[in-house]
Amino acid sequence: MTSTTSPSRTLFLPPRPTATGRALAAAAERRGLGCEVLPGRWVPDAVRGAPGPALFAGPGFADVVAVELGLGLLEAPVDWLAALPRELTGRHVECVPLAAARALRRPAFVKPPNDKSFPARIYPDGSRLPGPDALDDTTPVLVSDVVAFTAEYRLFLLDGEVRTGSRYGVRGGRDLLPLDADPCGARVREFAARVVAAGPRLPSAIVVDVGRLVDGGWAVIEANAAWASGHYAADPDAALEVLLRAARPRESVTAADETFLRPR
Template sequence: MDARTLFLSPRVTATGRALADAARRRAMGVEVLREWRVPDEWRATEGATLYAGPLFADAVGAELGVGLLEAAPDWLARLPYELTHREIEFSTVAGARKLRRPAFVKPPNDKSFPARVYPDGSRLPGPDAVDDGTPVLVSDIVTFTVEYRLFLLDGDVRTGSRYLTDGELDAVPLDEDPRRPEVLAFAELHASQHLPSAVVVDVGLVEEGSEWAVVEANAAWASGHYACDPDAVLDVVLHAARPEGEFGSADRVFLRPLPEAVRD
């Protein structure tokens, strides 16, 4: 029996259900947290792991004693142009509000406001909704003809899925996609640079020029699996969200800062 216990948020998604099934096949424990807190009997559970959205992870992560890997917030902006095929700036909401041109604006590692194309900075949420200092990525607008989700462990693609074609949901396992060799070649040579050992990277073909480019990086413990193999996804999640003391020095710089646990 695997000593790990997979914790899920109250809103169990299709990916959460798939991971729960994969965990049970390994004789792991699976628990759904019904509230935005951890019951006393589950606090600092030995071998806890977590699959949840960023806000819920912030609420319960410290109480579970887990560490959560994620890419550095400015990672995408630091990639060379030949890997992104668009200009990307790491800024703040206050800085992005000064934009006087259309741009794609997103929070790097959470969902504090919608990630989308904004006609200009005045359309971003105001200070009453989002703090001025909230980090954002401001990107030139490009169109991806096809996009893929890849779960990486120690730089290797453990599983992948096509998920969008011409902007429409189109989930197909990477092994069944004719572009699989191109996707793997690009991802394994370039996409894992300066990332934690367990992470999700999205890549795609840019419409203009049909060049491969990195779309973004995501936390494995919060990413949908689309048509990825759930067992392989679970392997990556178990490395990305595990007891905080298990992380070595190379990964500790990628741990998400979690609010301190509040005890009654």
């Protein structure tokens, strides 16, 4: 029998949903939520006003449709990783204007903190970064020492607690495994608890990537918005729970999360 109860939330997806988008859509259906695939970077009149909108999409797409949907999108502060103590990062990390990063004359891992305005990778020096004709000199970027991770994990956090997670890499190659099936799963959770306790405050719903260093230590890789993060082998139902907090109607964002809203 088909339920006639109206859904309390509606998950919106971009025109060509990724594997994670499809998994989240299935999770939304299991919860009795609505799901809409947008035809492009606009919201058709037919789905405007859908109840409790949420969104899974890349930053560029989200920036366009979030305003039309009336969404508040949570993300980590641009300097969150750089503000962590070195015992949690395992390397020197700084948040600097792009103009300063262009002056680097050594290899470094450079990335935009919260978008994909240029590729996140190891640059042999700053001259290979986008020039002022492409990005403004004041654009904040994260500059990290180059380190190697033997294993990498993605964690979905809600109110500082790991709700689900996945291993996604081993020695630089893709290797997916649910967090709790990994022999190091308990240690990953313990390290995540240290990060939450000792690091700067995070939004109530966020994704944090961590990794095991060559010397056996643990380090934070980066923070990512839950509304734009692939779930890998994590439980999609638990990942959806985090996403529904990270991308929700602007008026429902709590005072504690206001400072973590992505600028419109």
